[in-house]
Amino acid sequence: MTLGGSSTPAPTGGTDRPRVVVSWSSGKDSAFALGELLRAGAVDVVGLLTTITETFSRVSMHGVRESILDAQAAAVGLPLYKVRIPFPCPNPVYEARMAGVTRQLRSESVTHVAFGDLFLEDIRAYREEKMRASGLSPIFPIWGRPTRELALEMIDGGLEATLVCVDPRKIPASLAGRRFDRSLLADLPDGADPCGENGEFHTCVTRAPFFAHPIRVRPGPVVARDGFVFADLDLE
Numbered sequence: 001m002t003l004g005g006s007s008t009p010a011p012t013g014g015t016d017r018p019r020v021v022v023s024w025s026s027g028k029d030s031a032f033a034l035g036e037l038l039r040a041g042a043v044d045v046v047g048l049l050t051t052i053t054e055t056f057s058r059v060s061m062h063g064v065r066e067s068i069l070d071a072q073a074a075a076v077g078l079p080l081y082k083v084r085i086p087f088p089c090p091n092p093v094y095e096a097r098m099a100g101v102t103r104q105l106r107s108e109s110v111t112h113v114a115f116g117d118l119f120l121e122d123i124r125a126y127r128e129e130k131m132r133a134s135g136l137s138p139i140f141p142i143w144g145r146p147t148r149e150l151a152l153e154m155i156d157g158g159l160e161a162t163l164v165c166v167d168p169r170k171i172p173a174s175l176a177g178r179r180f181d182r183s184l185l186a187d188l189p190d191g192a193d194p195c196g197e198n199g200e201f202h203t204c205v206t207r208a209p210f211f212a213h214p215i216r217v218r219p220g221p222v223v224a225r226d227g228f229v230f231a232d233l234d235l236e
Contacts, residue, residue, distance in 0.1 A: 005136055012082055017044040019111040020107060020139070021081060024048035025201040026064040026072060027118030028161045028180060030155050030196060033141040034076070037114060043139075046110060047079045048072075051102070055087040062202045063230045068217065071235060075211040081105065095130075103133040112137045117145055118197045146215050148185075151194040155181055160207035160214070166229045168202040176222050177231035 008184055020043045022034045037045050050069060051060040073080045083101050085094055105113075113136050117123055124140065131138040142150065154161075161180040166173055171192050178184050180203050186193050192200045207214040220232030 008015050017042065018112050019044050019046050019108075019110045019113050021045070021047040021049045021110055021115070022114045024050045024069075024080075025202070025204065026050070026059045026069055027116075027157060028154055028205055029117075029142065029197075031159060031161075031205040032150070033114055034118035035157075035159075035208060036141045038210055038227055039048075039164055040141075042127075043112070043114075044115065045078065045114075046108070047081050047105075048076070049081045049083070049105075050111060051083045051085060051098075053087045053089075054084040059084065061165065062204065063206045063232070065234060066234075067235055068204065068233060072205065072211075075106065075208075075213055075215060077212060102136055106135055110136065110205070111230050112139050114141055116137045116142060118142060118150070118195060119144060120197060134227065138217045140197065147193050147195040147197060151180075151185060152182070155185075159205060160211050161203035162203045162217075162219075162231065162233060163201045164204045164231050164233060165202040166231075167199050167201065167226075167227075169227075170198065173229040175201065176229040221231070 022030060022038065022045060034045065037043055045100065046066050046212045052058070052066060053060045057066040058064060069080065069171065075229055080220050081101055083097050085097055113131060115138060116139055163175055163178050163180060166176040171189060176197060188194065196202065206217055217233040218234040218236050223230045
């Protein structure tokens with residue numbers, strides 16, 4: 001089969017499907033990519049791979065609490081492979097810790113990592129380079145999908161998410177904490193990508209069609225840090 005331009009072996013039976021982990025940011029794109037893999041049924045999704053900034057016990061960049069990440073994994077019914085990194089994190093440290101987890105994945109017969117990237121060629125090239133060194137192959141289940149249509153498909157398909165990180169240089173800081181819905185799309189400024197692929201925003205998913213149950217969260221403070229605006233969420 002072919003997923004976003006990367007080939008995986010055609011399945012010949014239930015136990016022969018490629019074993020895949022999903023690069024899980026806690027946000028909508030990785031969630032939608034996971035949903036597409038589960039729907040197609042051509043690969044065996046065996047886990048979620050997430051980078052945690054250990055200094056704060058939060059998902060790197062998104063700022064989502066580790067407790068919410070754990071709740072997402074429980075709702076999906078998949079184990080988490082956590083790459084713990086310090087803050088700040090020198091690149092050699094990041095690569096060494098990621099290498100340790102990818103060795104574990106290979107020892108468990110994982111062959112591929114799926115990413116929710118949409119159209120940024122430099123990001124894809126970076127992932128492909130790093131995956132070659134790891135011995136794992138990348139796949140991109142939603143690569144090249146028009147982002148306006150994709151955003152509406154996410155929303156209309158029952159995926160619920162909150163903007164937890166906003167780049168105020170690209171969209172209004174006041175959008176931090178907003179639900180990712182049609183109203184949000186209407187309020188994005190001209191030139192902003194509807195899926196935030198250019199770094200306009202990052203999200204936290206609390207409901208998806210493949211979640212066993214929604215994740216109940218309550219909003220916390222909104223803070224500016226390191227040039228970004230973060231809207232905290234906590235489990236109810």
